[in-house]
Structures are given as C-alpha cells and as structure tokens.
Amino acid sequence: MKxxxxxxxNGELKRKDSTVLFESDGVKNYLPIExxxxxxxxxxxxxxxxxxEIASQKEILLHFFNYYEYYVGTYYPREHYNSGxxxxxxxxxxxxxxxxxxxxxxxxxxxxxxxxxxLKYYHKRGKDLEKEISTIExxxxxxxxxxxxxxxxxxxxxxxxIYYDGFDKIINDELFEFKRRTKxxxxxxxxxxxxxxNSLLYTCVLSEIYKTHLDxxxxxxxxxxxxxxxxxxxxxxxxxxxxxxxxxxxxxxxxMLSEKHFEKKAGxxxxxxxxxxxxxxxxxxxxxxxxxxxxxxREVSYRRLIRxxxxxxxxxxMGEENFSPYxxxx
Numbered sequence: 001m002k003x004x005x006x007x008x009x010n011g012e013l014k015r016k017d018s019t020v021l022f023e024s025d026g027v028k029n030y031l032p033i034e035x036x037x038x039x040x041x042x043x044x045x046x047x048x049x050x051x052x053e054i055a056s057q058k059e060i061l062l063h064f065f066n067y068y069e070y071y072v073g074t075y076y077p078r079e080h081y082n083s084g085x086x087x088x089x090x091x092x093x094x095x096x097x098x099x100x101x102x103x104x105x106x107x108x109x110x111x112x113x114x115x116x117x118x119l120k121y122y123h124k125r126g127k128d129l130e131k132e133i134s135t136i137e138x139x140x141x142x143x144x145x146x147x148x149x150x151x152x153x154x155x156x157x158x159x160x161x162i163y164y165d166g167f168d169k170i171i172n173d174e175l176f177e178f179k180r181r182t183k184x185x186x187x188x189x190x191x192x193x194x195x196x197x198n199s200l201l202y203t204c205v206l207s208e209i210y211k212t213h214l215d216x217x218x219x220x221x222x223x224x225x226x227x228x229x230x231x232x233x234x235x236x237x238x239x240x241x242x243x244x245x246x247x248x249x250x251x252x253x254x255x256m257l258s259e260k261h262f263e264k265k266a267g268x269x270x271x272x273x274x275x276x277x278x279x280x281x282x283x284x285x286x287x288x289x290x291x292x293x294x295x296x297x298r299e300v301s302y303r304r305l306i307r308x309x310x311x312x313x314x315x316x317x318m319g320e321e322n323f324s325p326y327x328x329x330x
Contacts (some may be wrong), residue, residue, distance in 0.1 A: 001274040002037040015050035038207040063203040089317040097153040103220040110238035110325025112140040117328040132166040185268020197244035205232040
C-alpha cells in the first residue's frame with residue numbers, strides 16, 4: 001500500500017536516476033518513490049525541475065506548510081484522471097442553486113452526525129456530555145429546514161461551538177484547556193492541535209481527489225471563488241470529528257504530548273518539529289485503522305473511506321445515486 005512521506009528538516013529534493021534523493025546537511029536519504037502517494041513538506045526545502053518531472057510522472061502531490069503550521073499550497077501534478085464530462089457535471093451542480101444546496105446540506109449533516117457519534121462515544125465512557133448531545137441534536141434537526149447556504153454555515157458554526165464546549169470534559173487536562181476556538185494564530189495548545197490536524201486532513205482529502213475524476217476547485221458548501229481548492233474542504237467537514245478530533249483525544253488521553261512539544265510564535269502557540277512528528281505519526285495510524293463497513297460487509301481503512309466518499313460524489317453527479325455522507329457508528 002502506498003503511503004505519505006513527511007519532511008521536517010531543511011534540505012533539497014532532487015531526482016537521482018529513477019528515484020528521489022532528499023539531502024539535508026550532507027546526509028542523503030533515498031525515498032522509495034514507487035511507494036509514495038504524496039509528500040508533506042514542513043522544512044525549508046528546495047526542489048529541482050527534474051524532481052518535479054518524476055513527481056508528475058509518478059503522480060505524487062507535494063503539500064507545503066510554513067514554520068507556523070499553516071498550509072501554503074500544493075504542487076498538483078498534471079491531472080491524469082480528470083474528465084471533461086465530470087467537470088461539466090460538477091459545474092452544473094454548482095450553478096443550479098437547488099442542486100448545490102442539497103450537497104451543502106449533506107456536508108453539514110454528515111459533519112453534525114459524526115460530531116454526535118464522537119460525543120456519544122465518550123458519553124458512554126463516563127464523560128458527562130448529555131447537554132452538548134441534546135443541543136446538537138436540536139440544531140441538527142434545523143438543517144433540513146435551512147433555505148440558504150449562509151444559514152447552513154451558521155447552524156454548523158453553532159454546532160461546532162457547542163461541540164467544542166465538550167472538549168474540556170473529554171480531555172480533562174489543564175495543559176489542553178480549550179477556552180474558545182482561535183485560528184491564525186491559535187492561542188493555546190489545543191487550538192494548535194485542531195488547526196494542524198485540520199490542515200493535514202484538507203491535504204489528505206486533496207490527495208484522494210487527485211486519484212478520482214473530480215476537480216477539487218469546485219466546492220459546494222465552501223464557495224468556489226479565488227481559492228484554489230474547495231471540494232476538499234467540503235469533504236473534510238464529514239471526517240474532521242472522526243479522524244482529526246479522535247486523533248487529538250488519543251494524543252491527549254495517552255499523554256503523548258507535553259509542554260516540550262509546543263512553542264510560542266507570532267503571538268500564538270504552535271507545535272514544534274518534535275510535536276508535529278508525534279501528531280503526524282498518530283494521524284497516520286488513524287488513517288490506517290480499519291473498521292467494519294456495514295454496506296460492504298468488510299473492513300476498510302479511514303483513508304479508504306475518504307476515497308469511497310468521493311466515488312459516491314461521482315455517482316451523484318452522474319445521476320446514478322443521491323449522495324449521502326458517511327456516518328460513523330461505533
């Protein structure tokens with residue numbers, strides 16, 4: 001199975017014959033190019049034209065992050081699977097208000113139901129989350145009666161605010177006290193984990209989109225505008241609670257992160273390189289984790305679930321089957 005590669009050091013990525021070499025401080029590391037699906041670059045890394053040629057040939061995406069954990073952009077190789085027909089269908093479903101709104105609803109509904117799955121999971125394990133569950137269930141009932149995307153976004157925002165209220169109850173650790181959601185910069189350790197995890201998921205979904213006929217530039221909940229990619233943001237909403245947040249709860253619950261894994265930068269708090277490595281390792285473990293898929297009758301990984309969600313979207317655009325989001329049932 002192909003996997004992601006992560007680069008935290010500064011150095012240079014270059015082609016060496018039919019493989020790839022990463023050189024840092026005189027140390028040469030050869031990457032198993034045939035086994036890599038994408039590369040996450042966190043260090044100051046230069047790339048050669050020959051490297052980009054082989055990356056395109058092998059269909060490898062490069063995701064770049066700056067020192068402050070922020071996603072900078074992706075080298076998206078020439079699309080090998082893009083379909084003119086599918087792009088036209090995606091555009092049709094975006095330009096038709098009712099068709100776009102249906103998909104936007106499904107993304108918010110999927111996110112909400114998976115948030116409830118996470119809360120109920122921890123409620124069964126002794127965390128007092130009854131109030132949060134009840135309130136979010138009431139808000140979820142309002143999704144069906146929403147008439148505009150701005151209204152949907154407001155409902156989703158309210159759901160996430162209530163959901164985040166439950167984080168302190170789940171984690172129960174002063175080191176990771178939540179307080180409130182803050183971004184750019186995240187103002188405490190828990191916000192730093194959420195922002196970093198969400199960025200990893202956005203790029204993971206983007207890599208999966210690349211392997212389908214879908215165009216990542218056309219989103220439905222997140223407005224298609226000057227932003228380079230939006231469909232990955234839509235699909236990521238469904239999986240944030242069950243991949244990113246569950247990863248965070250594992251890291252904090254098992255005391256895998258401590259003060260030494262964070263530093264203050266630019267008025268906020270970020271993971272240092274050691275902290276990023278710990279997070280990335282657990283995030284990958286979550287993506288590889290398998291679970292029983294009821295309709296298939298077999299186990300699939302979380303990463304495979306993302307790809308399957310994209311295939312469901314393709315079927316929706318072709319009029320074969322209405323899209324319904326994946327809902328976790330532990």
